[in-house]
Amino acid sequence: MLEVAVEKHFDGFRLDVAFTADTGLVVIFGPSGAGKSLTLQAIAGTFLPKTGRIVIDGQIVYDSAQQINFPPQARRVGYVPQHYALFPHLTAKENISFGLVHLPRHRQEQRTGELIELFDLRGLEHRRPRELSGGQQQRIALARALAVHPRLLLLDEPFAALDAPLRGALRQELAQVQERWGITTLIVTHDLADAFALGQRVIVYDGGRVIQQGTREEVFFRPVTHRVAEFVGTGNILPAVVEQTEEGTLWLRWQGHRIATMPALFAPRTLVYLCIRPTQILIVRPDRLAERERENLLCGRIVSEMMQAETYTLHMRLDHSNAEHDLEIALPAYVYHRLSLDAEKRLMVELRRQALHVIPRDAGTT
Amino acid sequence: MKSNLAILLLPVLLVTGFLALPLLAVFLKVLPQEGVWATLQQPLVTEALRLSVITSLSSLLLAVVFGTPIAYLLARCHLPGAALLDTLIDLPMVLPPTVAGVALLMAFGRRGLLGSWLDAVGIHIGFTTVAVILAQSFVSMPFYIRAARAGFQSVDQELERVAYTLGHSAFSTFLRVTVPLALPALLGGAVMAWARALGEFGATIMFAGNLIGRTQTMPLAIYIAMESDLTAALVLSAILVLVSFSVLLLVRSLLRRSPFGAYA
Numbered sequence: 112m113l114e115v116a117v118e119k120h121f122d123g124f125r126l127d128v129a130f131t132a133d134t135g136l137v138v139i140f141g142p143s144g145a146g147k148s149l150t151l152q153a154i155a156g157t158f159l160p161k162t163g164r165i166v167i168d169g170q171i172v173y174d175s176a177q178q179i180n181f182p183p184q185a186r187r188v189g190y191v192p193q194h195y196a197l198f199p200h201l202t203a204k205e206n207i208s209f210g211l212v213h214l215p216r217h218r219q220e221q222r223t224g225e226l227i228e229l230f231d232l233r234g235l236e237h238r239r240p241r242e243l244s245g246g247q248q249q250r251i252a253l254a255r256a257l258a259v260h261p262r263l264l265l266l267d268e269p270f271a272a273l274d275a276p277l278r279g280a281l282r283q284e285l286a287q288v289q290e291r292w293g294i295t296t297l298i299v300t301h302d303l304a305d306a307f308a309l310g311q312r313v314i315v316y317d318g319g320r321v322i323q324q325g326t327r328e329e330v331f332f333r334p335v336t337h338r339v340a341e342f343v344g345t346g347n348i349l350p351a352v353v354e355q356t357e358e359g360t361l362w363l364r365w366q367g368h369r370i371a372t373m374p375a376l377f378a379p380r381t382l383v384y385l386c387i388r389p390t391q392i393l394i395v396r397p398d399r400l401a402e403r404e405r406e407n408l409l410c411g412r413i414v415s416e417m418m419q420a421e422t423y424t425l426h427m428r429l430d431h432s433n434a435e436h437d438l439e440i441a442l443p444a445y446v447y448h449r450l451s452l453d454a455e456k457r458l459m460v461e462l463r464r465q466a467l468h469v470i471p472r473d474a475g476t477t
Numbered sequence: 478m479k480s481n482l483a484i485l486l487l488p489v490l491l492v493t494g495f496l497a498l499p500l501l502a503v504f505l506k507v508l509p510q511e512g513v514w515a516t517l518q519q520p521l522v523t524e525a526l527r528l529s530v531i532t533s534l535s536s537l538l539l540a541v542v543f544g545t546p547i548a549y550l551l552a553r554c555h556l557p558g559a560a561l562l563d564t565l566i567d568l569p570m571v572l573p574p575t576v577a578g579v580a581l582l583m584a585f586g587r588r589g590l591l592g593s594w595l596d597a598v599g600i601h602i603g604f605t606t607v608a609v610i611l612a613q614s615f616v617s618m619p620f621y622i623r624a625a626r627a628g629f630q631s632v633d634q635e636l637e638r639v640a641y642t643l644g645h646s647a648f649s650t651f652l653r654v655t656v657p658l659a660l661p662a663l664l665g666g667a668v669m670a671w672a673r674a675l676g677e678f679g680a681t682i683m684f685a686g687n688l689i690g691r692t693q694t695m696p697l698a699i700y701i702a703m704e705s706d707l708t709a710a711l712v713l714s715a716i717l718v719l720v721s722f723s724v725l726l727l728v729r730s731l732l733r734r735s736p737f738g739a740y741a
Contacts, residue, residue: 157638183641190642196635200657209653210643259643 113137113263113295117153117163117173126150126160126319132297136289138310139299140330141342145316147299148193151265154297155190156183168262189256189264189294194272195248197240203227203251204236210259226254245273246281253288264289264296270305282308303344307331315339333468337384340470346389346439350472353381361469366432370407372467382472389424389441391466394450395459407462411437413452423447427458500718507711516708524690525698525713532606532694533674536613540621540670545663548625549651553634570619577615578683585611586684608685609692613674620673624666628659665728672724676717 116129126146139147152158154165156172159180165173167188172181183190197206208223227233230250240248249269256264269285270278286309289296300306306313313330315323323330323339334340340348351365361377363370365385377383395408411429414436418424421444426436440460452458507513516522547566551559569577585592586603595602602608632655640650656663678696685692687701695713702710 152638155638155642157641183638184644184646186642188642190639192635192639194635196633196639198636198640198654209640210645213644255639255643261642 112166112168113154113297114164114166115150115154117150117160117165119159119161124319128316128319128321129163130314130321130324132295132312132314134293134295135311136286136309137295137297137312137314138306139297139314139316140303140306140310141301141316143301146319147301147316148267150316151190151192151267151297151299154186154263155188155265156181156186157190187259187262189259189261191249191252191256191264191266191269193268195240195252197248197252197255199240202237202239203232203243203247206240206251207232207254207258209255222258226258230254246277249273249281250284253285257288257292257294261294264292264294266296266298268300268302269298270300270302278305279308285309303342306343315342317342332388334386334470336470337472340384340386344388345386345468346441347385347387347392348470349385349387349437351383351385351469353377353379353383355379360464363469366429366434366437368407368409368429370462370467372464372469375469377469377471384470384472386468386470387462387466389439391463392438392440393461393463394440394442394446394452395461396450397459400459405461406464407467408459409438409462410457410459413456413458416452418444423452425452425458427460503711503714503718507708507715510708510711512708513712516706516712519706519709521689521693521698521702521706522709522713525693525695526716528606528609528690528692529675529694532609532613533671533677535610536617536674537621537667537671539610539614540618540674541667544618544622544670545625548622549629549655551622552626552629566619566622568619569616570623572616574616574677574679575683578612578680581608581612581615581680581684603684604686604688604692606685606691609681609694612680612684613677616677616680617670617674621666621670624662624669625659628662628666629655631662632658661731665731668724668728668731672721675720 112134113132115131118127119125124146126149128146128150139150141147149158153160153163153173154167160173160175162175163173164171164175167186171177171179172186173179198209201209204223204227207226208219211219211222214222227236230253232247232250232254235243235247240251243251253264266285270281273281282305285296285298298305298309300309307327310327310330313323313325313327314321315330317338323335325333330339331343334343334345337348349365351363351370354362354364354369356362356374356377356379359374361372361375363372363383363385370385372385395405409429411427411432413425414428415426416423422441423444425440425442427438427440428434429437438460440458447453510516550556551563551566556562572580582603583589585595585608587593587596587601589603592602602611636654636658637650640654641647645653675694676696677694678700681692681694682697682700687693687697689698693701695717699710699713699717702713
């Protein structure tokens with residue numbers, strides 16, 4: 112369990128964040144320059160905030176009010192900075208045993224040996240960091256940090272230095288390490304895919320502040336502001352107006368259409384954003400229209416399309432609309448071809464209310 | 478294009494000749510001299526050699542002991558007045574050595590600012606071997622401090638932070654991480670400072686005088702020998718040329734081949 116509240120104003124930047132993290136994988140997600148790395152350093156004890164409080168597993172390691180400030184040596188926090196910061200003058204083995212020098216020789220050997228085995232580094236013991244691949248370097252950095260039995264593991268952009276194909280494999284590896292050691296792990300990333308794949312809990316940063324924190328589902332599917340919605344790749348953030356609340360339904364008006372959404376407490380005429388992720392928009396085949404009860408059906412045509420790997424991103428303009436496009440839709444390539452959308456270009460879509468999320472438009476404008 | 482390059486060749490040849498010829502001349506003149514070996518055993522030469530080795534190594538030791546913490550401080554901390562300290566440290570590199578000698582005399586000489594106090598308690602610095610060491614330190618320390626500061630600056634602070642989180646104290650981290658990584662720069666700076674101390678003439682002769690066996694280092698001995706014994710002057714000069722040349726080669730190889738390569 113980790114409790115963090117830190118504040119410091121310097122060089123025209125203000126870091127003022129507070130969050131809690133329970134056990135498991137916790138992701139701090141946000142654009143570069145949002146204060147993510149600085150937060151890790153504050154927790155590790157290598158950056159001193161002006162005020163705040165940091166509690167690790169019930170132990171106060173920093174509290175400005177009580178004038179408590181544990182040095183990094185006494186915090187028992189494993190810190191893996193961006194690019195891993197392996198000691199370039201030491202071998203892989205010497206890097207791993209760096210935090211164990213106070214132990215008797217045979218204990219050092221034993222512990223280092225265990226970690227080399229566990230992280231599958233046998234045969235690389237005597238290589239120096241520059242002779243190792245990005246993935247091997249990451250494993251050594253993790254082994255080095257875990258060697259001293261930390262209570263908390265802090266990883267700063269752990270995948271930034273890696274090629275795309277390796278990232279997926281190492282995400283999985285990292286999740287396994289976390290599970291095996293049962294250690295609370297805080298990961299800083301600006302990469303949406305990393306955050307989505309790893310964050311059981313996600314803390315969204317922007318400009319030195321926490322703009323949302325919650326479970327992965329909450330943050331990715333129910334962003335609280337337009338800004339968060341943008342960060343988490345919501346795709347469709349549509350300005351709409353509340354029309355009326357009915358039993359079981361909140362009715363919105365968007366582009367002349369009435370849209371039914373899940374009930375929520377909004378007064379009529381409230382300005383809102385209607386959010387739906389591009390992958391959540393259903394394409395309705397005319398011959399299957401009557402299969403079940405449909406809602407929020409919209410017709411239009413495809414104005415542009417882009418293929419990325421195995422996904423198509425389509426931009427759809429609704430009938431009678433004069434916008435550039437109204438909806439962004441993402442679908443697997445095989446669906447795209449089965450529906451012969453390349454020939455047709457006309458489309459009927461359904462916005463299922465479970466996939467819709469409504470944000471008040473004034474939220475987060477401060 | 479080719480003719481353009483040919484024009485460039487002329488200054489290259491001229492400058493190369495201008496720099497190499499005098500150095501070559503020292504060796505070409507010393508070799509046919511008779512009694513080179515006997516000259517090497519003259520007291521003038523042996524005393525100068527002995528004194529130069531002792532004083533230049535002493536001033537190097539002072540530079541390393543006092544210069545290392547200063548260099549680290551300048552590299553890592555944003556002290557108020559750091560720019561002023563920086564300039565002060567660089568000053569001896571551009572100051573004429575004779576001026577440095579006069580300045581040292583005015584500070585530590587018998588009637589100097591601090592010297593008169595020291596004199597009152599029976600400590601005399603002027604015209605002693607200690608004065609030679611002080612003069613050499615004054616002019617050579619900046620070479621070490623500058624190189625060491627650059628070396629420390631090149632060490633990623635993230636490495637030091639990681640060492641702290643792994644339980645190492647600031648001092649342990651300095652010894653195990655910072656120094657090994659800055660070592661090529663530290664050695665390069667030390668060698669440059671030592672070479673500068675070895676060649677020190679102006680400040681020494683002003684502040685320490687020219688007493689055989691006490692303050693007469695090699696450059697001073699060369700100056701004296703030119704009037705009486707050309708062979709001795711040539712032999713000493715040849716030694717200094719060789720030492721300087723080796724020093725430069727050593728520094729270049731140290732700086733070029735950082736043993737750990739890029740680690741980012």
